[in-house]
Amino acid sequence: MKILVPVKRVIDANIRVRVKPDQTGVETANVKMAMNPFCEIAVEQALRLKEAGHAEEVIIVSAGPEKCQETIRTGLAMGADRGVHINTETTLEPLAIAKMIKAVAEKESADLVILGKQAIDDDNNQTGQMLAAIMQRPLGSYISKIEKNHDGFAITREIDAGLEKLQITSPAVVTTDLRLNEPRYASLPNIMKAKKKPIDIVTPEQLGVDISNRIEVLQVTEPPTRDAGVMVSSAAELVDKLKNEAKVI
């Protein structure tokens, strides 16, 4: 089995995100970047399947500017075998990304694509679903467990009502939830080895995908700041405020 893991380079989770002065987006210049945490979980799961003898190869793919190769190397340092970098400076929308991953997955004959359920930058939660749809493959979204068996994969999904257990056939697409695993630290020897692992570089044109944007961003603003709270002296005052000031009851 071959596993393809698409990963996204995002602003590091510990950094306070700032809106650009011209409100066209968020500031990413000179900001610490890292692999999206949900994608780390996806890489970890692919490696565990490989270590359990279910997969022969784990391939990392990422689309974006040249710096994305650092993020691919992070996956290679965790233990993945090789990378594919889709090189483009264009801002990418989920559908364009899904189409490009489809092209790579078909070229690589990947049996399983594991994605993070969403990226912490724009929280779209769309790429995995779109990918499964356009590839016409079974989708296991928000999984907290996956096991390979002879029919495909036994998965557990995290849904509003609790846990849903399903069997899906291979080839398939799954997206990871937080509880699936705890990603490993890359070992020093693996970081050094990662440097020598191959990364193929392709362009969206070579993959035959039209990545032109279909959504126009009008304005990006900071969320409104919260005002300081007030202490109320009695339950009656609280009820009064809820009724007359907040007008919620």
Add this chain to the structure above:
Amino acid sequence: MTYTAPTRDLLFSTVHLADLEGVAALPGNADATADLVEAILREAAKIGEEILAPINRSGDINGVKLVDGQVQTAAGWKEAYATFIEGGWNGLPFSPDRGGQGLPWLVATAIQEIWHASNMAFSLCTLLTQGAIKAIELHGSDQQKDTFMNNMISGIWSGTMNLTEADAGSDLAAVKTRAIADGDHYLISGQKIFITYGDHDLTENIIHLVLARLPDAPAGVKGISLFIVPKFLPDENGKWTVRNDIETISLEHKLGIHGSPTATLAYGSGKYRSDKNQKKTGAIGYLVGQENHGMSYMFTMMNVARLAVGIEGNGVADRAYQQSVRFANERVQGTAIENPKGARVTIVNHPDIKRMLMLQKCRIEALRSLGLVLGASFDKSLKHPDQEVRTFNQAMVEILTPIAKGYMTEMGLENVSIALQVHGGMGFIEQTGVAQHYRDQRITPIYEGTNGIQALDLVGRKLLRDQGDMARAVIEHIGKEMETVHHTTLSSMRAQVTEGLNAVEQSMNTILKMASGDTAGVDMKQAAAIADPYLRLWGTVMCGWQLAKAASVAMDFIDLDDGGDPFYRAKIETAKFYFAYEMPKVAYHQAVIKQSANCIANLDTAIFETLQ
């Protein structure tokens, strides 16, 4: 009490100030490119921030315990150690032939700051192991290397350094521990004190390196030999399960680094007399190199160990600095001085708090890069193909080592005190956590040669011995480096460093003259009396050199991209502050060197006879 590894600054200093490119060009270092170093720093940062920093406090509060002769580390330490060695971090600078990663000392120096800052007490274990590996690598027999090195490099076994005895601290000539030849090994008996990680439960075996004296050895340092004495010896099947005759008698109660066991070890007390050794007393040990050469072997690894302590001193100070910055940004006290009727403000707005934060910041960054420059000099002195370059870098190592150890720990001590001061009364209570850094850091000016000894080293071995040749080579090098600081806005910094270098040279001449007098003994006393300000003068000028260079590199970057990056703007502000606030100490130190020798050297100790 979170810790943020200064990965960006470490990378900046490694690449732009410590010449990573030059180090990567040395034979066998081709892997050490900037992108690899960045990847390594980022993963080390994760280990430091997520694994080592969180158990730093539990180590301080719970300390270590001696239970039935076995030392137990605090909760969570075993797991952290396992993660550390599974990641292969222990073997970073060592030979790939023995399971290491063969990375240059420059890279090891950068990574070490993260270990020491995130958890100094924990990292001492790996620091001591590193020193012991180095000793065996440089002076052990092939058989000893094969037997011990691989397991120590992987971290399955740890190492210790057994030098100190009750009557032999700074003065190792007084070592009394005995070694008697017994077939293919020696029997060691005596008591060693202050043995860092002398016993613990993190590894399967502990390899002690012990200084001891043979029965017919000459007196003094020329009669000391070095032995490998493992806690466990091999059984008939070659498994290391037989307890050697080494007893952990007690653990010290210390001001700081409570998580690090400081043991008193009794060799040959008879408690663990092994089968092999039933009738004779003494722990079984193996001689390293030749008899009576132990002290010179110790010295060959002292430079690396001294730099490591310097990095500890500055690394813990950085951790305390970070805490003071967070506190100053959160703590609301008083109104802005220019707007007394306005709203209350966070204390970071108060001028005196800004002063205290900047003072820490400028010293920490300057000393960080100075340590890295020394790391790069180690590499070049060992591996550069050109003999002249090797010789020059050896001079850099000789001069920089006492300065790195002495000044990094001395300024670190002042810095942790300032970090605590920023907290006000909140700093003096233990809950805020900054007090731990203050207590932990306090050992660094003491061990691995007190700072007094570093200053004597800088005057004695590094100045008087060659009449200033090495020192002048370093002065010339710094002068040349300052020529690259070409921006006109930085010209006053360049001038101040030049003045500083002149002050160093004049002070050198003062000391050389003193020590060349007719009554040599008396005059040496004078030179020793002003060794400390002489080291501080060097340190002050060298920090100026590093920060001026950093500002210059930052300006080059700003010229390239409109100055959008606050990191580079901060570099310039930091240098400006240093040159306004710290660099004027050059004149002060120079004056002290000129004036104070007599009032110290000729002082009658009678003045201390009566306390009244």
